[in-house]
Structures are given as structure tokens and as C-alpha cells.
Amino acid sequence: MSARETTLATIRRNRPAGDHPLPEIPAFAPLVGDDLVAEFGERLQRMGGRVAEVVPGQDPFAAVRERLDGAAVIASAVPEIAGNRDLAQVALPADLADVDVAIVRAVFGVAETGSVLFTQAELQVNAVAYLAQHLVVLLDPADILVNIQAAYRRPDFARADYAVLHTGPSATADIEGVLIHGAQGVRSLTVLLLPRTEEGVGERSATS
Amino acid sequence: MSIEDQPRLSEPPAESARGQDGRPLQHAEAATKPVAVKAPREAQPRGAKIRGDRPIDQAEAAERFLAAPLHQAAHDARLWDLRTKRDTAAFGIPEWEELRELASAIKTHTLSRLDHYLEQFEAAAKANGVHVHWAADGADHNRIVHGILKDHGARSLIKSKSMLTEECGFRHYMATTGIEVIETDLGERIQQLDDEEPSHVVVPAVHKTRFDVAEVFARTMGTDPENDDAKYLAESQRMHTRPLILEADAGLTGCNFAIAETGTVVTCTNEGNADLSGNVPKLQIHSIGIEKLIPRIEHLGVFLRLLSRSALGSPITQYTSHFRAPRKGTEMHMVLVDNGRSERLGMEEFWTSLKCIRCGACMNTCPVYRRSGGLSYGATYSGPIGLIIDPTFNKRKYSTLPFSSTMNGSCTNVCPVKINIHEQIFAWRKVLAEEHQIPLLKQGMMKAAGQVLSRPAAYRAAIGAADSALKVLPRFAVYNPLNTWGKAREMPDSPGRSFHSWYKQNRMGKKAGAKTSAAKKDGAS
């Protein structure tokens, strides 16, 4: 017998007795207040991320302008800003090793945890969200969901080849509990609250 | 690579290791103090001695751990801190206990129809373009993964943390193949470079101080042996590992949850290393214990709220990654590993241990674990969950582990899937005694105790004959010929007479009178 058949046969032989129905999951009352934007920002901050509101009419990237100005390689996966590394032309993920800042749009945010969701569609090259030194995330305030339970009712997870919730930057506390950002992945994660538009924001912003 | 080469970007203070409000961050920072700088260097205590199938002497290894007070104190404080953070996180959710109940019920249901869900998972994964493999045991898993790597001519493999691959002895197996395996979780990498097993399922190097890590990194990566700053050490590791990640031919991850309806593998990490393993190389492999199945995506809404809060006290891990289908031009393999799980399913008293989601909460709360170190258990799984899982792998070798517990029950109360851990520890002791897997001395002592305690006259003689507690305690109370009590504790005072003789003197024959004299009208309701 193959390993598959042996395992399945053993499971059938050993199946625990009794009826064990799958429970219904109740809709739990959200633990966050009505101001989802504020709740999202507060929780993201506690997870090591940073959120910046965008003032209409002003440079939407003002909060990260200094970082962008100091960056040699910028990979943008959003129409709101042009980078200098075209993700469509990347042959191998490892070619993104020198990216200083990556900019991507989140599918949605989650207020309960301060998380943002990406799929392969937003990232274009999945690895960019990990190999870049810093990650800048565009999030439409209207796309903030109340909690994790609501997030998992969305169809994105079942459809996407790859879907990932980021909650702050890469972190570790493996040495004496000292918190360090940028263990392997990005050193920082900044969320810019920028509404979606048909073709991005009106004015396309140059990188410097 | 020296540390000066990177990073080119300066770090603005707003994004430093603290939140912008200056408060300690909630998600990972310990509230414990670092080991004092001026502390004398103390060699890291090593784990239990492994001698084939001979029973692990956990008590001996624990005693050596305790003989390293700096390590022991830091270990205890760090893990207690995690337990405290877990409490805070859990108490912030009114439905916490209901979530535990739900998680437990979902796991029970899934395990009761595991064959069905595995077939559903396999079909979904195949439809997603994933290659699905089945491994009967650890050796099978290692051969399968090795075979996949060979087929692709891979020379190096990056991997994220996986207790399953530890269980399979994967790293040791691969050492003989000429294919390099690189752990990418910081703690796991420290352990790999030190040629030591992880001591904890979530924080693998928690038994090491930063001095130990500085020594390991200096020896293996050429860092400054005098620099024990945690940030320097972590950054050095990043710089050292990154080229290995970029050049790797394949990546391997473990699996926190496998979704039957969609064929998705979910990993939960804080470093993002599972995502690097899955997204950088052309070939990705996911090793999955068959008990990791849950029916539907929506069930993640229950488990994810429990996992990181139980483990670290954070609301969620930094990364929750859902791998469903290969990237364009790459291959994705999933290996479903049994390794004794299907047999464990048939163990009436022990099958619910398959519900475990490897959060480590039981270890953090365990007072014995915190004072012994995970390596003292000499097994892949240490602490309370290890005590009840390890004997299913090797009953003789791990026969001693269920006795490394006071059965205080705290583990059961923190378990997010409500495994009755301390009751299973109790049940294992019975199984092991019945199968004569406990030392003859211990069983002999219990037999003698049982004979005395079941005969009032013999019992009275044992107490009455002793003229001091020193003799009474070992003989009567525990029948321990070694007097291990007195080694570390003072003996109790001898009261001079037993309750029994007091009663005989004061109450026998004049019971009614005695009662009346002591009885008072007040007090009773």
C-alpha cells in the first residue's frame, strides 16, 4: 500500500467515536470603536507600523518623502507614484534585493489588528514585500474592515494564489526578548491612507 | 560580510524599535530586564544526554540547568513575561473562552473526519496545480523532499521554522546529502549554527543569553565576540543570511493551518521568513502534519485570534501567509506527513493531543519547564505538550517525561484548543506503570507504600515506630530510600504525636463529652 492509502486506512480504523458536528461560528461583536481609521492606526502602531493621513491637495507621499528622496531604488506597484524599478520587467525575485523602498496598495485593512492584505495581484512580484528595506502601503480608509473574522469572510483568500496579511514590519525578539525590526523582511512599514481613484491620484508624483 | 556594508538608509527615530508614542510595542518586546552586563560569563547549560532508546533523565538535565542561575533566571523571567502578555491579550477579548471552545470543537470535528478532509485538501491542491505527496513517517518525508530537490538539481534550501521537520530529523538527514539547508528564523538559525535542537516551539533559542549568541555568531559568522548587543547580532545574521536566501534553489516552510476546502497552506511568522522561503526561490515545498487540517477559510477567523495571543500576547503575527498555488513558472509541492499521527488518533485517552496548534503557551506557563529549559526533555516537543506527545513516538525513551510535572494544570487552562494536558500526563503515568516503563525502584516503592497504607496496623507501626520526622518522612510518606527531600529542604518538625494518638487519648470513649465541650452555639448558619 502507498503511504497515502496506509494513512487514510489507519485514520478510518482509528476514527474517534461519537458525533462531533462542526460548530457554527457566531458573529462576535467587534472589539473596536466606530472610528475604524483611528482604531486601525492605533493597533498598527502597537505592532511596529506607522500610519499617515493624507491631506487632500497636498503631496500624498509627504510622510515618506524624506525616505523616498534618500532611496536609490524604488519599486512601485501603484499608479499613484512611479518608481525606478519596473516590477513587470523583473526576471527573478532575487533581482529585487537592492530595492530600498517598495510601494504597494492593500486590498483591505483590518482595524482589530492593524493588518493589511496583499495578494499576488497587488504585489506583482511577491518577494518585493520582503526583500525591500522599507514598505510603503496605500490603503483606502473605506477599505478598513472591522475585524479578522470579517476579513476571513472575504473571497480574496480562496481566490488568490498567494494572500498575506502584514501587521507591521518584520520583527523578532529571539535574543533575550529584545525587539528588532527587519529580522529578515522589511525594516519598516508605513501605511498612507489614500483613497482609491479610477487611475490613481490625479497628480502623479515624481520620486525626486 | 561586515556590518558596516549595510544598511544604507538611516533609520528615522519614528520607526525605531518603539512605537511612536514611546510606549513599548505590544507585539514582541519583552518586559524583562536584559541579563546584567557585569554578570560573570556563565557557560550555557546543554540539554539531556541522549543514549539511544534509554529513558531520558530530564531531572539530571534540569539540575544542570538550575546550576546556571543566570540562564535559569533569564529563561524563567522571559517565559513568565510571555505568559503575562498572554493573559493581558486573552482578557482583552470577552469571548476568549468561547473561542477556545470553538477552536477545540472545530479540531475535534476535523480529526473525527480527517480522512475526508485530507482527500478534500489533496483534490483542491491538485486542482491548484500543486504536487501533493504523502509521507508515512519522518524518513519518508526526508526522502520525498530530498527527491524533489534532486530532481531540480537544487544545491541549497532555505527554510522557515517547522517543528514537523525537526520531528523528522530533516536537517540531520540532509547533512549527508550535500544539499545545504539554511534556517531563516533567527532563533532557529542560532540553534542550527550551534548544532543544537530548538528548545521551544515558538522561541527556539530562549534558553540562550545574548552572550551565548555572541559566542555562536563569532564562531560561525565571524562577528565581534565582544559585541553582545542584540541588535548588532540580529543585523549581522540578516546580512549573513540574505545572500543565502537570494541564491537558494528551493524554499521550504512548515504549516500552521491547512485549509481543506481551498488547498491552502497558512503560515504564521513574525520575521517574514516563510514568505521569503515561499516567494524567492523557483521551487517551494510545504511540509504539513496531517493534523493541521481545518475545514474552511472562515475557521481561520477563530484560530488566528487565539494563536499569537496565546503564544506571545500579540493580537496576530506580523505575517499571516496563505499559499494556495504556485507562482508563474515555479513549482509548488506539499508533503502530507503522518509519522504516527494516524495511529495516535486511535489512542482513546491521547488522541486529542492532535488538536495542538503549537503555540507554546503550555510551555510558557509551566513552572517545571521554565526552571528546566526545553532541552532537558531530550525530545522534539518539550514542556507539557511534549510530555503527552513524545511517548507516542518512543514509549521507552520518553517514559520518564510524564513524571516531569507537578500536574498543576495551568497548561490545560492556557491551551487555546483546550487539550486536557495535565489529565493526559496523569493517564500516561498509568499506561507507563502498567507497561513496566517506569523504574523498578519507583514501582517497588509504590508497591511497598500500597501495602503499608492499606493495612492500618502496619501504617500505625510505621508512624509509631519512628521517633523523629527524619525517619518518618522517607519511610512512611514516600518510601524514598535516598532522602532527596532533605537535600534541598529542611525536614518538617516532628510534632511528637500523631493526630491519631491525640484522638485516642482525648476523644476515645468520651466522644460525646468532648463534642459538647467544644461545641458553640454561634457561628453555624
Place this chain on the structure above:
Amino acid sequence: MRIGLFVPCYVDAFEPEVGIATLELLERLGLDVEYPFDQTCCGQPMTNTGCHAEAAATEALFVRNFTGFDYVVTPSGSCAHQVREHLTAIPQTPEVTAVRERTYELVEFLHDVLKVEAFPWARFPHKVAYHSNCNALRGIHHAKPSELNAPAFSKPLDLLAKVSGIEVVKLARPDECCGFGGTFSVFEPAVSAKMGYDKVADQARAGADYVVSADSSCLMHQKGCADRVGVPLKFIHIARILNGATA
């Protein structure tokens, strides 16, 4: 109401005054208390070591001694837990299950069955740390354990609140096990003792003069640890305080 008094072997040998206090207290409360003279032990040392067969004769003796009482009361959470949850080495006849169901630890008996409102004779003008024996806490539910997100309650603290002059201090690790663990204390002496040292250090740091518990076994272990490392704590069973001991 006929009450059978079970005096655990540790209490019998090392702390007879706890047995005396329990007896006197129950009598003060107007109960008819009998002490079956041939009693020995509940079988816990053997059962907890996995040796159930070796415990069978002791368990049978326990049931013989305590059959026919309305309640069996014992000043030990650990022994009450053993009888109620683990006295299973002998066939579970109606006689056996009746004895098991009727066995109560003293605190829960006073709190749940007698519902005692006051102990007017009790005065204990000291700062005390309360030690929850793990079996009393998580086995027979003396109080809400620190791990659970549930409403707080504590039967022993409810009773101590009725003692005048007493002040209960707060521990950093309120219900951490003290390391006694029955035969664990002799088979893993190093870890057991270290847990005890840490426990008494926590109690002393909290400012306690006395440690109070419903279990003599934990107290005996902690006293042994405190005396060894020179922590000046005193240890007293809750039965003695409720019966009016003042020091």
C-alpha cells in the same frame, strides 16, 4: 448530618493540630463528627505515580472506612481531589461512587454546603499570603485560576474575609505551583526545591508574615524551602485560623 473526618497521612504524622482544628471547627459549627479509627490514606502517592494497581487496596480501605456518612470532610484539597476524581483503581460500585461524591475539602464544605456566614471566634491580626494548592484550585475549583477569562471568585478568600484583623497580600505570581507535586518532590528534587524557593521569595517580597493554605503538604514543602534559604515566613493551615488560632 453524619460527618466522617478524613485526616490525611501528612496531617496525621506532621501536623496533627490541623486535624484537631478541623475536628473542633466542625464541632463548633454544631456537627456530629466521627473519626473512623482505621483510616490511613487516600491512595494518592501511588495513583499519582501511575501505580493504580498498587493503590487498589488502600482505596478499598478508604471506602470501607467512610461508607455511610452524609459527608466526608478533609482538610486537604489534594486528597479531596484524589478521592473525587481519581479513586478509580477499584470497581466503581454504588458504595464507592457514593463515598467519592460525598467527599469534600474543608473550605468548600464550609463555603458551599454549610454556607457559614461568620467565624466570630476567629481573629488573625497578620499579613498573610494565601497559597492555592493546584488540585484545590484547578481540580476542585476553589477559585478562579489566573489563566481563565472568567468572573473572579475565591472560596478560601471568602472565608478568610470573615476573620477579623487579617490582611491578604498580593503575589506577583498568584497561583504558580510551589513545586511540591506529591512524589515529584522526591523524584525531581532540584526543580521542586527551586520552585519552592521562588514561591517563598514571592510571598516574602509581598510582605507576608504567614502563608496560609488548605493543604499541609504544600506548606510543609514551602516551610522546608523557606527554612533552608532563610526566608522568615511562618506557615499555617486555614483550618487553624478559622478555628480561632491567632498565631
